[in-house]
Amino acid sequence: MIELNGITHKFGKEKVLEGVDIFIDRGEIFGLLGPSGSGKTTLVRIMTGLLIPREGEVKLRNQRMPKRSLMKRFGYMAQENALYYELTAWENLDFFSSFYLRKQKKERMKYVLRITGLLEYRNRSVGSFSGGMRRRLSLAIAMVHDPEILILDEPTTGLDPVVRRSIWKEFHRLKEQGTTILITTHSMEEADKCDRLAMLRAGKVIAAGSPDAWKREYHTQTLEDVFLHFGGEEA
Numbered sequence: 001m002i003e004l005n006g007i008t009h010k011f012g013k014e015k016v017l018e019g020v021d022i023f024i025d026r027g028e029i030f031g032l033l034g035p036s037g038s039g040k041t042t043l044v045r046i047m048t049g050l051l052i053p054r055e056g057e058v059k060l061r062n063q064r065m066p067k068r069s070l071m072k073r074f075g076y077m078a079q080e081n082a083l084y085y086e087l088t089a090w091e092n093l094d095f096f097s098s099f100y101l102r103k104q105k106k107e108r109m110k111y112v113l114r115i116t117g118l119l120e121y122r123n124r125s126v127g128s129f130s131g132g133m134r135r136r137l138s139l140a141i142a143m144v145h146d147p148e149i150l151i152l153d154e155p156t157t158g159l160d161p162v163v164r165r166s167i168w169k170e171f172h173r174l175k176e177q178g179t180t181i182l183i184t185t186h187s188m189e190e191a192d193k194c195d196r197l198a199m200l201r202a203g204k205v206i207a208a209g210s211p212d213a214w215k216r217e218y219h220t221q222t223l224e225d226v227f228l229h230f231g232g233e234e235a
């Protein structure tokens with residue numbers, strides 16, 4: 001479903017990704033881990049076609065990115081919110097969903113606002129929202145057209161446990177219907193909920209596997225220990 005082959009990227013002279021190969025199946029929840037600055041956001045932007053890598057190719061549904069016709073097939077939530085602060089939550093969602101959604105637009109809008117706990121705040125301007133509420137609205141926008149692929153850069157950072165649980169419940173429901181989800185996270189609790197993980201370090205994939213396989217392999221009870229084993233801090 002998502003295929004990355006030999007992705008290498010540089011910003012100026014700084015090499016930030018090197019020979020990254022990742023294959024993600026349909027219906028998988030895939031977690032991208034790694035210390036700050038290891039290249040996760042850069043890789044995510046390459047996946048969405050926003051950034052063209054110096055080397056390598058990205059394929060979504062067997063088609064090479066970037067490709068216009070694939071745009072509506074995925075939902076993307078960036079690390080920085082791209083919202084209109086003077087508009088209400090509903091107006092923001094309405095604006096973004098009008099690109100791809102015709103049928104049952106209002107029902108879908110209400111549904112994603114309920115999942116993200118924002119339905120009762122839909123008529124408030126985004127400028128008056130807390131940081132967490134803005135993250136939730138960005139997530140609602142990424143999900144509103146029920147895309148086949150969700151690419152989410154730290155979707156639940158800073159959210160309270162109740163909202164986080166509701167969102168993870170939705171991720172698992174989406175997985176059951178065949179949606180493929182890629183998330184980046186710094187939370188080991190969330191990493192544990194993924195089917196498979198890849199660990200980036202200094203732009204390279206240094207490990208890949210399921211949470212349980214990692215714990216077995218590194219003889220530990222927690223992913224936190226695995227993360228530290230791989231070098232949570234740069235050498």
Ligand SMILES: Nc1ncnc2c1ncn2[C@@H]1O[C@H](COP(=O)(O)OP(=O)(O)OP(=O)(O)O)[C@@H](O)[C@H]1O
Pocket residue numbers: 011016034035036037038039040041042043
């Ligand atoms: N637009 C840019 N121009 C120059 N350097 C950049 C740019 N974007 C990212 N970088 C550099 O690329 C490296 C990887 O950054 P990236 O944001 O991909 O890391 P990350 O793993 O997502 O970090 P975090 O967990 O803190 O979000 C960093 O050294 C960063 O400074």
